[in-house]
Amino acid sequence: MRLLITGGAGYIGSHIVALLLEKKHDLLIVDNLEKGNRANLFPGVELIEGDIQDETVLEKAFSKPIDAVFHFAAWKAAGESMTDPSKYALNNISGTLKLLTFMEKAGTKKVIFSSSAAVYGSPKYLPVDEKHPLHPENYYGYTKLAIEENLKWYESLKGFNFAALRYFNAAGYDPQGRVRGLERTPANLLPIILEAAVGMRKEFEVFGTDYDTPDGSCVRDYIHVSDLAKAHVLSLEYMDSEKKSLTVNLGSEKGYSVLEVIRLAEEVVGKPIPHKISGRRAGDPAKLLASSSLAQQLLQWIPEYSEAKTLLKTMWDVYQNPA
Incomplete structure (x- = not known):
């Protein structure tokens, strides 16, 4: 498959790229490299350096057929989201809506989305399952929930399939040592x-x-990033075989x-x-x-x-x- 990975030079995105390369997929990365690390780019993988809010970048990305999109391009600092919500609204929500618009025009209707346990807020019970009330307590978590809700609308109105993968605390590095670029300004x-x-x-x-x-x-x-990567690939395979969307937690x-x-x-x-x-x-x-x-x-x-x-x-x- 030809796959687009937004934020593919980032901490989680680069681990997904490593596993997708193992599976012999044809990959294209869009990353503005503000948080991504150039050291995490793999030889032979095409990079469009730019922002998902830039329509010329998206036009270039979808100039050839794309089978599915892995979407990691987002700001993710919960504290910052409470002091600068506009930054998070523009990049996380508006950027995703632009991406979905270009996907629709290109006929790409599969997306694997990097969501977050932040959609739940403070737990009402433990362990937190997917039936738990959704009550984000920071604006970052709200942006993830808003994107999930838009994906459901695109599913019902436009025939999209999506995987919304709600991470808990991602950590670790590739045990094979393929990803060695440090995360920039980590908050975890x-x-x-x-x-x-x-x-x-x-x-x-x-x-x-x-x-x-x-x-x-x-x-x-805490969940190892390589375990997260495996879940993303399995989600793509699930959507291919079952023709269904899914929303699941990923934790240990x-x-x-x-x-x-x-x-x-x-x-x-x-x-x-x-x-x-x-x-x-x-x-x-x-x-x-x-x-x-x-x-x-x-x-x-x-x-x-x-x-x-x-x-x-x-x-x-x-x-x-x-x-």
Whole structure:
């Protein structure tokens, strides 16, 4: 198949590209490289350097037939989305609508969308499944939900098929070492810990140790990016065979507390990692765990690399020797 990957030089997008190349697909990447890393581009994969909000970029991308689109081009910092919502509205929502418009004109009606557990907001029950109420508590999460809703309309009005894949906390690096470009300005815990471990930052903060959890720190569900990549490829195969859309969670179904992750990271790197304890951060639930049983049922998807030490070892390998 000829496949378009928006944001294909980014952290998650580049891991998808690695797996799609294994499957011998013909790939085209659109990435403005503002967050993407040129080191994560693969030889022989065509790149259009530009933004999905730029219609000339999209015209070029769809100048040849495209069988399906993997859509990763989005801003994703929840805190920033609350202070600069226009940035997120323009790129995430308007950019996606432009992409869908060009897909429709080109007759491309399959899209695999990078969604987020942020569509749920604070959990009403655990583990969070796909029937959980949708109540995002930051504008970033709202943009993901708005895109999901538009995909449903395009399905009913235009005959699109889509996969909305709701990630929990993506982490890790390709175990084969094919992706070595570091994520730029990460906002997630594990890359921040590794940045402190290699001296890229002086220290990091632990926000709250007085939650109702075994050690008082927040508990989260981490999923290895290579396991995410596998789910994306399986989703494309599912849409091809079943001619149906799907919306599923992607998580490991196992929780690790912040303090537990720090302890395990220190074991992996072999030294203390500088951090300090701060007060709670607004909007952080005590626990967030996924139910991924629907993805396992529909896609026969089982995470292979999402045990915490495996996540951390694959990251430490790259942080010690990045591209």
